Amino acid sequence: MTAQLIDGNALSTRLRAEVAQRALALKARGITPGLAVVLVGDNPASQVYVRNKVKACEAGGLHSVLEKYDAQLSQAQLLQRIAALNADPAIHGILVQLPLPPHIDAQTVIEAISPAKDVDGFHVASAGALMTGLPGFWPCTPHGCMRMLESIGYELKGKHAVVIGRSNIVGKPMALMLLQQDVTVTICHSRTPDLKAHTLQADVIVAAVGKRKVLTADMVKPGAVVLDVGMNRDDEGKLCGDVDFAGVSQVAGYITPVPGGVGPMTITMLLVNTLQAAEASAG
Numbered sequence: 001m002t003a004q005l006i007d008g009n010a011l012s013t014r015l016r017a018e019v020a021q022r023a024l025a026l027k028a029r030g031i032t033p034g035l036a037v038v039l040v041g042d043n044p045a046s047q048v049y050v051r052n053k054v055k056a057c058e059a060g061g062l063h064s065v066l067e068k069y070d071a072q073l074s075q076a077q078l079l080q081r082i083a084a085l086n087a088d089p090a091i092h093g094i095l096v097q098l099p100l101p102p103h104i105d106a107q108t109v110i111e112a113i114s115p116a117k118d119v120d121g122f123h124v125a126s127a128g129a130l131m132t133g134l135p136g137f138w139p140c141t142p143h144g145c146m147r148m149l150e151s152i153g154y155e156l157k158g159k160h161a162v163v164i165g166r167s168n169i170v171g172k173p174m175a176l177m178l179l180q181q182d183v184t185v186t187i188c189h190s191r192t193p194d195l196k197a198h199t200l201q202a203d204v205i206v207a208a209v210g211k212r213k214v215l216t217a218d219m220v221k222p223g224a225v226v227l228d229v230g231m232n233r234d235d236e237g238k239l240c241g242d243v244d245f246a247g248v249s250q251v252a253g254y255i256t257p258v259p260g261g262v263g264p265m266t267i268t269m270l271l272v273n274t275l276q277a278a279e280a281s282a283g
């Protein structure tokens with residue numbers, strides 16, 4: 001392997017220690033940062049994700065509550081819970097785990113969360129703030145990717161990035177964050193005819209599609225920085241990303257592993273956002 005690893009676990013450990021310190025400082029002022037995690041239904045992957053989020057909160061000195069509801073919960077009932085959490089002074093951040101059951105409209109639920117508590121950064125107010133460069137919560141996964149780039153001291157200004165994927169959660173906000181750092185950004189997606197022609201031009205590639213081996217060694221310019229947001233299973237059931245790690249790590253300059261790359265950073269940035277929400281509430 002020629003690429004250097006960007007270790008999301010090591011960076012998370014450092015950032016979470018800072019979170020714990022800042023949480024202590026807030027506690028000294030009588031405020032314990034609090035996150036409410038709401039899970040509807042029994043999606044097995046979601047159950048693992050929310051458990052990890054709650055555990056990370058506890059370890060970081062944040063208060064967290066996990067509200068679990070069965071899949072039959074009505075949208076009206078969920079909206080009532082959101083309203084109660086919006087009004088709860090012990091709760092500074094609200095996260096509704098996605099996906100929601102099909103009878104519930106996710107966007108309606110997200111818009112019901114107070115923008116001041118939108119630690120996922122999915123509310124239109126948060127998305128609009130990111131788009132216009134105003135302060136607001138940034139979605140955790142692309143925010144974590146930006147911190148990873150910062151951690152290697154990578155100079156982004158004037159570089160060319162290719163983001164593969166156009167979701168509201170990763171691809172679009174990722175592109176906006178890179179743009180804010182004077183990067184020339186190309187967004188590619190499932191209907192892009194010749195993905196390789198784009199990725200071969202890129203100094204930075206972010207793969208966020210949710211499909212194995214979307215990016216292979218022949219698609220990467222030597223020395224490029226490759227961030228792998230994918231969370232897939234290989235034929236043996238082992239966790240793997242969107243990038244063909246074995247091949248691409250022979251060509252890239254830097255690469256994030258899966259597991260141990262972007263994944264832990266997503267949770268870390270959730271803690272950072274929750275702390276930021278609590279600090280803002282403290283004035």
Ligand code: GUN
Nearest residue numbers: 095096097098099120140
């Ligand atoms: N489902 C998959 N990723 C996420 C996330 O970052 N936040 C929420 N709320 N749900 C998700």
